Amino acid sequence: MPILSIRKESGSVSNLESTSALHGFAAPGRYGKRDGDAGVTASERKNLGLATIAARKGQEAALKAAIQSAYGADLPDGSTSAVGKGVRFIGIGPGQWFAVSDSLANEALADELSTKLQGLASIADHSSGRAVMRIEGPAVKDALAKGLAIDLDPRVFVDGAAATSTLSHMGVLLWRDGDAYDVALFRSVGGSFWGWLRASAAEYGLEFVTTS
């Protein structure tokens, strides 16, 4: 019997609750300008399924067909996203996508993709390595502009548009979902991100809400 096997039973690994990447330093509340409505609202999208998909050599067409039949989404060829049944697929480079899911929480997304795309793509689970922050509100573009060299004009950065870039020198993947912007960052820079957001949104008033 392998020494490192972990039995999944009551109270074991599978039942642990994930901790916020901002745990211990970002408390819910109002920051910066106090009067009037908050110009920027931020929350963390917790327990998301996050995974990268990299097409195997020569399998891109078959991969696209498999995604279409399983999720009803057309994998995009550029840095934009396609939303299918329960999963958003975001282009992050030629032949590579980042998948995000609420319903397939945590590692369940990578597990399902690995099964459904066997032989067509390599899947890596990112659910415990990244935090996804949702930033919205009337001043969201002005606040983001302080750290991000991406044109967020709605005529250019349309709903679903995405960008892999840097935000105040931190590597991020950003995408637009309606009027909100989701920012996926490495969990380890959560503190730096919070410091940047708090300072950048202060003049507009920042409301930080935690989510489930």
Next chain:
Amino acid sequence: MRINCPYCGARCLEEFTYRGDATVKRPESIDESARDAWVDYVYLRDNPAGLHKELWHHGAGCHSWLEVTRNTVTHEIVAVELAAKGR
């Protein structure tokens, strides 16, 4: 300076790393007779004043290797292609 990445669009220089001359070709032969070709491949570079093909890596973006045609006198970029084009 901005580079218009074929995948990501126009991005600022800080997202890229210069990875050298894109015109050099690795010699086919590893025989001793190809010694001069190897010295040329590893060490010798032209230093053109004008158009130059060079490799850039989009490390803070899509991670693609790009083949950029840049004017070394004016810094004007006249073409950007994926280095993996056709492969």
